[in-house]
Amino acid sequence: MRKNISVQQIDYTPVARLGTEIVERKGVGHPDSIADGLAESVSRALCKMYIEEYGTILHHNTDETQIVGGQSNPAFGGGTILEPVYILLVGRATTDVLDRDGKLHRLPYNSVALEAAKCYLEVNFPNLDIRSDVTIDTRIGKGSVDLMGVYDSGKRLANDTSFGVGFAPFSPTETVVLEVEKYINDGMKREVPGSGQDVKVMGSRLGNKLQLTVACAMVDKYFSSPDEYRDAIAKFGDLIGKKAYNVLDGSFQDHDMDVEVFVNTADILNSPDPDDDIFYLTVTGLSMENGDDGSVGRGNRANGLITPYRPMSMEASAGKNPVTHVGKLYNILSIEIANRIAKAAGGEMDEVRVRLLSQIDKPISDPLAANVQFISQDPDAVRKWSSEAESITAQCLDDIDKLTMKIINGERNVF
């Protein structure tokens, strides 16, 4: 079927050449990211349960996890959690299924959700004790009747009039912010084992000066004294600085960026009275232990970043069902299409932007409009690449079923 695909060139200044650029990434342990991760892990677990039981994914949306910060008393050498974090899993799911032979089956959706959420926390947050540091409650109910009617039809019809947005390639600043956060939460752990999972990386570029401001919850039991903490923060900054240049040198050979790194800037490390010193210490490596709340859809977009100089969608991807939910599928797909077109065009595109607009109750593979925009120094870009862009877009839309399975198997990032 012919899709409503349009391709056009726009003559904007690409983000990388703007005078200022702001890019943020909330790491896996930021309260908003934890909410996203829990919501998505619950959705994946439900999908697997539905597939195992019925060979198909039944209606659900679990995109509203609320994290209520606890209270803690961190201390050098190891402190205590005073009040556990409270996590409320919210959403709706298909809970009862009427079999072909007229029998009503009830599904263990709440137990599956609870188990998935606890697994997620255990796997990702080694310093969190899920027995005593966190309470997980569920309020997952039945979906509204109207939406379930749409869903029950068995065809993959868009659930809403909504849209998705994606772009490629990443600017140097975006690339650095993303890679630095991944490094902190992976390779750097060997060098600074006391760094926690709650990391926020803010990159603000003015001209070719890139400030990386990193806030990272440090885990108290790894530091027996303020001195050890100070040393770790110094090492932390050095490692990040090196990493940032590595990333830039590797992916953007002729860059001229100056990187400046700030770690835990709210710390006060060398007061006249040592008692006035302030450290970003936590028991669990997570700020949610002490008052920081979190909820789904307020952190990273589906490409892993917050980019106020780029078009963004407000839709949360995490926790939405990966079958009919435009707000999830079209965001992820837009990114994928943009990436594939940018790659196909080699370095000729400064920026590819993709927007997909759904029509409610129409097949999800057939959007109301699929709009591809090029920013390129080549005035001829549309003529050269529009046909390939169109074909990539059409193919991605046709393969949207496969995307669903990739999401369920965790092969697509959603935050």
Place this chain on the structure above:
Amino acid sequence: MRKNISVQQIDYTPVARLGTEIVERKGVGHPDSIADGLAESVSRALCKMYIEEYGTILHHNTDETQIVGGQSNPAFGGGTILEPVYILLVGRATTDVLDRDGKLHRLPYNSVALEAAKCYLEVNFPNLDIRSDVTIDTRIGKGSVDLMGVYDSGKRLANDTSFGVGFAPFSPTETVVLEVEKYINDGMKREVPGSGQDVKVMGSRLGNKLQLTVACAMVDKYFSSPDEYRDAIAKFGDLIGKKAYNVLDGSFQDHDMDVEVFVNTADILNSPDPDDDIFYLTVTGLSMENGDDGSVGRGNRANGLITPYRPMSMEASAGKNPVTHVGKLYNILSIEIANRIAKAAGGEMDEVRVRLLSQIDKPISDPLAANVQFISQDPDAVRKWSSEAESITAQCLDDIDKLTMKIINGERNVF
């Protein structure tokens, strides 16, 4: 100090010789007992925390756990939990302590409570998966200021005008009911491994005919078919019958009781249409998995039984602080006093009843009234035993501090 102890004889018919007698015991897995057990385990954990931190037990009462039944779908061979049980830990505790040097310490009371509750469930209910079958939430707040004022004084003053009641020895029916439940939840597990922890034993005696009605949640995964279930129930009944006679023959040599046993009487096992059969099957061995709620203080009294033909106190013992709470200490102590007096008197007492009445804000070792009653066929009993009864009572009251530690160490039953 001279205590207000009175001893008298009353010429009641002892319970064992009444025409009818009703005795009930809710086993460790009954929802009300679970609430009791959780409340008590939380109180014990708080006591240990307070002692470790401050060398003394600070004010708390955690005697209001609420269990909200879940939903399950048991099935031969193994079913599923549909909705987890919800457990709310309620109470108040000393959460902040002002140190001698004027610094405010905050205590991890909620984490300690949560950890204690989860441990308790794991240790006692092997078929319950605390990850997915249960949600534990806490709403433990600060105590009211007035009560804490009383408490802070550091002296052990009674917290309330209240009373405790105890009696000894147990009648044959009481002894059988208690021992049979213990057997079901201990030794019998080797013979009938599929029997769960939620057991209720009701003994109703008319003359010398003792009916034992047992309801026991069976664990579905141990039974692959209705036939296996039926066989287990038959064996269950036989074993209990034998146990009951063993108990009677061992402790009451010249008894003439006839014991009749009924197990899971609400079952329907051999309907014309097998689909109409009803089995008391559960996934976890606990009826709370499917709609049965529970709360503290509604089950067994501190002696382990519910005995409507005996004087009883309405006070819940479980979860109350074991330092100043009359409702806990005086009930446990009354039982202890009655037991010691009955033992001292050899078989001469048909019944010893003890009642302790506190006076608020007076030392807990000095009750307003300590009243000991004898039922004995020997009209001279008071003359012979009152002095010893009085001395036992006084000594027990003087040793009330030691009782506190025994409670904390789990050496005293509270439900």
Place this chain on the structure above:
Amino acid sequence: MRKNISVQQIDYTPVARLGTEIVERKGVGHPDSIADGLAESVSRALCKMYIEEYGTILHHNTDETQIVGGQSNPAFGGGTILEPVYILLVGRATTDVLDRDGKLHRLPYNSVALEAAKCYLEVNFPNLDIRSDVTIDTRIGKGSVDLMGVYDSGKRLANDTSFGVGFAPFSPTETVVLEVEKYINDGMKREVPGSGQDVKVMGSRLGNKLQLTVACAMVDKYFSSPDEYRDAIAKFGDLIGKKAYNVLDGSFQDHDMDVEVFVNTADILNSPDPDDDIFYLTVTGLSMENGDDGSVGRGNRANGLITPYRPMSMEASAGKNPVTHVGKLYNILSIEIANRIAKAAGGEMDEVRVRLLSQIDKPISDPLAANVQFISQDPDAVRKWSSEAESITAQCLDDIDKLTMKIINGERNVF
């Protein structure tokens, strides 16, 4: 049908002539009573909904309300509620009904429960602002399948093997305790308008000396100063003393009781330093505003009293369904039978005790055993009165349907 009714005489000392007697009543505003009242009001509202919709009462039990105390800051002239009380309505109800024409109806059970609970609080506690002082949450689920099967049959079969206990008439102490609490919460409000609804009356009699210890939460906004409070407490004590004698003189003409009254004994009213004074002040007249928790079934028995010198049932009556629940119906009915027999016998009975023992799955009007006991100075009492006692018992059992409607209409006390 011939009932299993037995009548016998026992030669116990009646409670009124024992050397000691303890009687307690928790007033309507005590946290445990509030839990009872809420549970019962929810059950009544559900009954009315079921009757209106289907002409019959469907299965439910809402007998597990949990009250979690709030935090307050009372002050002369009027203080503030710092944290609202949290109330959790717990239980199970018939939520979905399959019509005769095969359509599934869903019932607004949760909204009805919520509305009933709020109404109850508003009507009974004029100083409580239900908008800001209290949070009411519900976790009422579907009943367990087995129990609902029993229930669905439409016949009134006992839901359990259980029992009820009742006695009559009240002793002087019992009468005084009951009437004094009623007076405090009714007529006395005109004289001491600042007295709250949370009242506990403890009567402890030693010989003919009756100590009435009253704890009553006073409402702060009615008192502009400590002096006004002190005056009110003094007046309070006087009024109660007078009331106690009025009750005794009216109902027990030849009594020789000495009544001593203590009001709010934990108060400290005239310290050297006025700051050390302690007052039982509240914002709402309810101690649950500041840390006192409450739950169903831990307060008064169905006759309105706690009487440790009398046989009692542990079963909570409040909130249980009034159709098949033995724990509710047999307790209320036992009281009624005892009252009617005692009345029929004029003053000849010192005490009538009634116990009803159910058999699960048998008609509720046909207990396994109905046992009536007389305590009377007339050795011939059984011969004279057993036939009438039997006939009263049989009639009450036959009329158990009417009792259900009386309960729903609020014509029977349950706590």
Place this chain on the structure above:
Amino acid sequence: MRKNISVQQIDYTPVARLGTEIVERKGVGHPDSIADGLAESVSRALCKMYIEEYGTILHHNTDETQIVGGQSNPAFGGGTILEPVYILLVGRATTDVLDRDGKLHRLPYNSVALEAAKCYLEVNFPNLDIRSDVTIDTRIGKGSVDLMGVYDSGKRLANDTSFGVGFAPFSPTETVVLEVEKYINDGMKREVPGSGQDVKVMGSRLGNKLQLTVACAMVDKYFSSPDEYRDAIAKFGDLIGKKAYNVLDGSFQDHDMDVEVFVNTADILNSPDPDDDIFYLTVTGLSMENGDDGSVGRGNRANGLITPYRPMSMEASAGKNPVTHVGKLYNILSIEIANRIAKAAGGEMDEVRVRLLSQIDKPISDPLAANVQFISQDPDAVRKWSSEAESITAQCLDDIDKLTMKIINGERNVF
């Protein structure tokens, strides 16, 4: 003080002249907007409490309300709420204040929050019965110590490294979407009284064709039959169409837009079998009554719209404290600055974009960077207007204190 203000011209195509444009507004009754509204009303109430008690606004953030959809059974003529909506107020607040004379004051933050939330619901949603249709719970705790340290200093220092984004003027599509939603929830209620408050308006423009897709929860009791509903929807569409043209004709005289209106497109209104018809009926006019969840910060940006073709901030404004929270203040201020510059320049600006970037712990009136961008057909725009733009920006930053009071008094929109 000299601010870091930069002004530049960019040669982007203004949104209004792009080939496609998508603009969305969630009305006051959309679940995400309700969460925003509640969060903001709670913050305002706390601000007023703090000002009244201490003359200054103390630390708080209440920006995490979670709405868990209920269950309902709407019906022509009036249906029922089956399960109440559950609303959890989340955040942290200053709860205890140490007076100058060393006394600890506790503040009624939770009661104030609860009261504010209930008021908000009552004022805005006339068809919602807050007694029975909704449960409001609170989990507002103390703020984390580090942040409160920053705050306590009494100076207005930025709480975070963050940014705000604003633009002006609105495009025709944006203007229409905003005004149409306001009309539906205000003037149109007189014409279509059965239209509810849960409205979502999606404007998607392709060239000069503007599709307005409106979803509006209709209130069942206003419609006695499907026919009445159909008539109302038809009238609804007509009125909106007229309104849209009125707005365009009034504000954009020479526009050439074609407006097409769709109302409740998921409805199925004239099936062969009337039972197959689907209506967007609700009891309360709010989709949260039946399964739709909501949370803060996922709906409209601070300018009232969701505009994926414009730069946006992910920061939620609602519920954040209006004193130090950059995520709130800088977003609102950016909009204000953009509006004032656009107005000052008459019609010469196609677009003014403002971005403010904070520096943590520096005065909030002194951002790290204030960046103003012009899109104008006049190549000389920067020369002509930069000085005025700079002066407006500086003045707005200097007046940020006044903005705080305007927010508290409800004079600034936050969603």
